[in-house]
Every structure is written in structure tokens, then in C-alpha cells.
Amino acid sequence: MKPIYALAVFGIVLALGFFASSIPVHAAGTQKSGAAAAGLAKATFAGGCFWCMEKPFEATAGVKSAVSGYIGGTLPNASYQQVSAGGTGHAEAVEIIFDPAQVSYEQLLSVFWANIDPTVQDRQFCDSGDQYRSAIFVHDAGQRAAAEASLAKIKADPRFKDKAVYTQISDATDFYLAEDYHQDYASKNPTRYKYYRWNCGRDARLQQIWGAAPGQ
Numbered sequence: 001m002k003p004i005y006a007l008a009v010f011g012i013v014l015a016l017g018f019f020a021s022s023i024p025v026h027a028a029g030t031q032k033s034g035a036a037a038a039g040l041a042k043a044t045f046a047g048g049c050f051w052c053m054e055k056p057f058e059a060t061a062g063v064k065s066a067v068s069g070y071i072g073g074t075l076p077n078a079s080y081q082q083v084s085a086g087g088t089g090h091a092e093a094v095e096i097i098f099d100p101a102q103v104s105y106e107q108l109l110s111v112f113w114a115n116i117d118p119t120v121q122d123r124q125f126c127d128s129g130d131q132y133r134s135a136i137f138v139h140d141a142g143q144r145a146a147a148e149a150s151l152a153k154i155k156a157d158p159r160f161k162d163k164a165v166y167t168q169i170s171d172a173t174d175f176y177l178a179e180d181y182h183q184d185y186a187s188k189n190p191t192r193y194k195y196y197r198w199n200c201g202r203d204a205r206l207q208q209i210w211g212a213a214p215g216q
Contacts, residue, residue: 031077033069033095033175040064041100043108044071044137044172046093047116048124051185051193052202053094056115062103066096068178068185071137078176086129093137095175105143109150112136117205118154121166126200137172144169159209 036042047053050068057066070078073089083090096108122130136151138144147169155165177183186193197203206212 031177033067033177036097039099039101040097041105042139042172043096043098043105043143044093044139044175045096045108045112046071046091046133046135046137047112048092048127048132048134048202049196049200050092050094050178050182052197053115054184055186056111057094057096057108060098060103060108060111062099062101063108064097064099066094068092068094068182069175070178071095071173071175072135072170073173076174076176080179080182083131086131088131090176091131091133091135092178093135093175105146106150109136109146113150113154114210115206116167117209118165118167119160119163119209121164125202125205133168134166135168135170137170139172144171 045053045057054066054068057063069092070083070088070090071093072091073083075082075088075090078088078090082088083092098105098108116134117124118134120134122128122133124132124134136143136147138147151165151167151169154160154167181188
């Protein structure tokens with residue numbers, strides 16, 4: 001092999017190696033989440049890209065954890081590749097473990113609404129498909145009552161007077177944890193995360209709806 005060609009091939013190999021290293025490795029499968037510890041409670045919300053829903057809940061006092069995953073479908077051990085392709089019935093969602101003595105479920109609902117666009121069906125911002133629908137997955141009768149009251153309040157808000165509100169309320173089903181590289185994505189990949197939010201028009205739209213963009 002001539003030197004000039006050897007250098008060219010070496011450059012291509014380096015480029016391919018860098019590209020391959022930047023592609024997320026999917027886990028072989030996902031696991032169901034467990035029960036909340038004694039004294040703590042669980043809440044589950046879908047609001048489009050789960051990266052963007054994790055962060056505001058993690059910043060909420062009284063929230064012990066917020067993890068990304070998939071819920072609402074029938075396919076067990078769903079993976080990102082399967083859910084993002086559509087057809088599994090699952091939605092990207094966040095499961096929150098919180099201390100009810102420090103933060104109420106109603107306060108979590110307020111965080112949820114401030115971070116979604118309830119006026120679109122089967123999409124959120126630049127992501128489309130029922131896997132990106134907005135939904136509240138309730139874990140008991142008390143959560144359902146609170147969720148239905150909050151939905152009624154949203155529908156009665158003058159901002160939505162002439163608009164349909166598509167956010168669903170559903171019973172929580174098995175929640176499958178997303179692959180490790182999705183967890184805490186905003187803190188692990190701050191530049192990519194900020195670019196994604198900006199490119200998706202998320203904060204611009206939230207400000208248009210609510211009058212203020214939430215914390216990024």
C-alpha cells in the first residue's frame with residue numbers, strides 16, 4: 001500500500017472509530033421498576049422526550065429520584081429501538097419517587113403541566129408518534145382524583161378556551177427502565193442536551209403557552 005493511501009485509510013478508520021464511539025450502545029433489555037420504599041410514593045408522567053422531563057423533576061424539592069423508561073404498552077422488556085420506532089403502545093416517561101411529606105402529588109402535577117404542550121396529539125414539540133404522547137399514569141384512586149381535577153383546571157384555563165387538550169390519564173402499568181445511557185442524560189451530556197432542547201423548539205413553545213420557560 002502506498003504511503004498516501006495508507007494515510008487516507010488511517011484517517012477513515014479514525015473517523016469511523018470516533019463515529020462508532022459516539023453511537024449509544026443499547027442494553028440487551030430493560031427491567032421493570034420496583035416498589036417505592038416505605039414512606040415514599042411513586043408518580044409517573046409522559047411528556048415527550050424523557051431526557052427533558054427528568055431534569056425539572058430532579059430539581060423539585062422532595063423528589064428522591066426521577067428515572068427514564070417506557071410505560072403504557074403491551075410489549076415486555078421494551079427497548080429504546082422498539083419504542084422509538086412506534087407500534088409498541090409504550091410512551092417515553094419518567095417515574096418519580098417522592099416524599100409526600102415534602103412535596104405533594106398536586107405540586108408534581110404543576111411541574112408536569114409546566115413542561116408539556118397539552119394541545120397536541122401524539123407528539124411533543126419535534127417528536128411525533130404516540131410514544132411521545134403526554135399522559136399522567138396514576139397509581140391509585142387518590143392520584144386519579146388529583147389528576148382529573150388538574151386536567152379539568154387546564155381545560156378551563158382561558159389559554160385553552162378554543163383548543164383541545166389531548167393529555168391522557170391512564171392507570172399505571174409496568175414501567176420498564178430505559179437503557180443506562182438515557183438516565184441523567186442532561187447532566188451526562190449537557191451540550192448535546194441543550195442543543196436538542198433548542199433544536200426541538202421546546203422552551204420557545206413552553207414560553208408561548210405558559211408565559212415562561214421552565215428550568216432547563
